[in-house]
Amino acid sequence: MPTSPPPRRAPRWPWPLAGLLCTACTASLPNMQGVQHAPAGATAVAPIPITQQLLAEQEAARRRQLQDLSVFAGPAAPYAIGPGDLLSITVWGHPELAAAQLATPGPQLSPGEQAAASTVPGFLVGPDGRLQFPFAGALQVGGLNEQQAGDLLAAKLARVLNQPSVTLRVLAFRSQRIYIDGEVKAPGLQPLDNQPMHLVEALNRAGGMLPSADQSRISIVRGGASYRVDLPALIRHGGDPTAIVLRHGDLVRVASGEEGKVFLTGEVTTPKAVAMHSGRLTLNEALGEAGGVSPVSGDARQIYVVRRVGDESQVFRLDAREPGALAIAEHFELSARDTVFVAPNGLTSWNRTLSLLIPGSLPAAVGTGTGR
Template sequence: MASICSAALSGCRSLAPAIALVLALGGCTTGIQFAGGDKEGGGDAPPTEKITEQLIDSERRAYVDQARQDLTPLIVPNPSPYTIGQGDVLSIVVWDHPELAGGGMTTATAAADTGTIAPNVIPPGFAVDHLGRIQFPLIGLQHVEGQTEEQARTMLTKKLARYIAQPSVTLRVQSYRSKRVYIDGEVKAPGLQAINDIPMTLVEALNRAGGMLPSADQSRIVIERGPRRYQINLRELVQKGVNPGSMLLAHGDVVRVHSRDESKVFVSGEVVTPRALTMHNGRLTLNEALGESGGVSPLSGDARQIYVVRKTPERTRVFQLDARASGALAMAESFELRPKDVVYVAASPLANWNRHLSLLFPGALTSAVGVTTRP
């Protein structure tokens, strides 16, 4: 027994200088470290900002100001009727005068008999040419682009009245081919959608595309109109009382629904399960991120040193939360994360000490302890 104790004591004595060195090193390496971050050597390291109620309010106001944009060009509560455009095909019937239907009526009848229209075949009717005109019997070329069905019908009736007594004209758009929008991204059926007599609102366009997929991020819908880009957050619109059904799309608009996988938050360090988390339609709090990662590791994590690293176009920002402080849980629930944020939990001083000792003398401390516990 005496020999075992003397061996253990001699092992501990041999480790004493190294343990003292490791303790000194461990006290200097807690928390997040940045190159050039020492007080004497330079100012490359970003300052650490404590997460407080004041900072949370400031960040919320800054985010609202940054996200604010003028959506007035998109919001049209009372859409105008559809106007005829180049490429549209019109069905025009002059009652009691079937001869004025031209060759289109024969084609229409044949198509009705077979029930199908072959691909690349122009639908029967009167096509609007590149100058916005149609060729109609008796009255020749007539400009109809930009007119509603009712306006075009009134115009043709007046023109035909010179040749026919009290003409009765029926006009409607048979094939909508002049205006379209493109739907892309996380929808069931991406592609072109023709604008017809039903107003093409944002909700209508998404529904025609089969609806959004479960992977769609409803907070990141982009509408591109020429050089302008509008960022649409459906959740915030509803909260502000804006009806997405009043957002009218125009010819040439491109609607892109982004994926939730593009807006991830990364949780690393001393947590139970380090992982990448997808945001919930643009929203994820610090408390939720820690909870979905299993929380701070009870064996090695330092609850006083929870960091959020955020890369902005101007600089890198580092926020710190002391989870042991009063009201810390409420602040963690109120602190909104942003896409690509990195949540890092630092190791406790004891965990750092153990790791440094294991790196310098792998297995030495275990051997010394094993000697004392060996029967």
């Protein structure tokens, strides 16, 4: 007599494995306070809630950054004569002294400048800042402006001439320069003359900025300190870019737009790197570029922005389910190299943890439970 097969029973999990799964499930549940447990020996970074107060603090920080540019404000000092400058000197009433004299090129000049100086009439300032002139000898004119150098020469000539009238002008400006680097058409040296050189003119002399340039990340290095110039923000807040006056030795660098990307990862529809627009990108815009939070696996309560500031990291957190959260996200401005991370919801975390612990067992258990 045939016997019926015994009823199929659902598999029973071994007790140690069941305990491990319970532990994994508890650990994978979303933390309602947004504070993640750090590994042993690491320092936990408490997320900073993105609120209206934080937006006000960021706006105040941007205004302070614009005020820091006051170091470049103020009238430009007269051009100071230096080594390599070529001078035109006329002593009125004494044509024998005003006769053209070919300058002797100094060793500090480039080969092209030496060739030009050897054919231009004038008096060359030596590497030590001294000028040789008949009846006056060697004069230390380095660091003086045209008026001061002319008065010094007239005082020296007054020993042999009666009330000499001297006109001194700079023919070739070679001693003072600035350096322009980065995303401009013609990077390199730009000489300074007796007209003030402001930032916009310096960029125009370098051929202008390339389409790949990030106008919000222009750096000026002076005296070992670096200052950031955000041209769009400066204009937006009523600033005047022509008030940023450069001086000898300044280094101007225009960053590339490729360096100003923001990275979106985690539970977004399309994880990707998003380029900033003229140095600006809000959290809402970045999420929109990535297709938003995944409706299946993302936890809208846990949207994080990770930012590196010097040697420290900052973590900001947004709960998109709170009233007004989207309006706040629209005004929270991201910085270059920020990482936006959307955490998974509790069910997604549980499934992933289970799959890592017992690969392939979850589908088998589901099939067994349904009698397949």
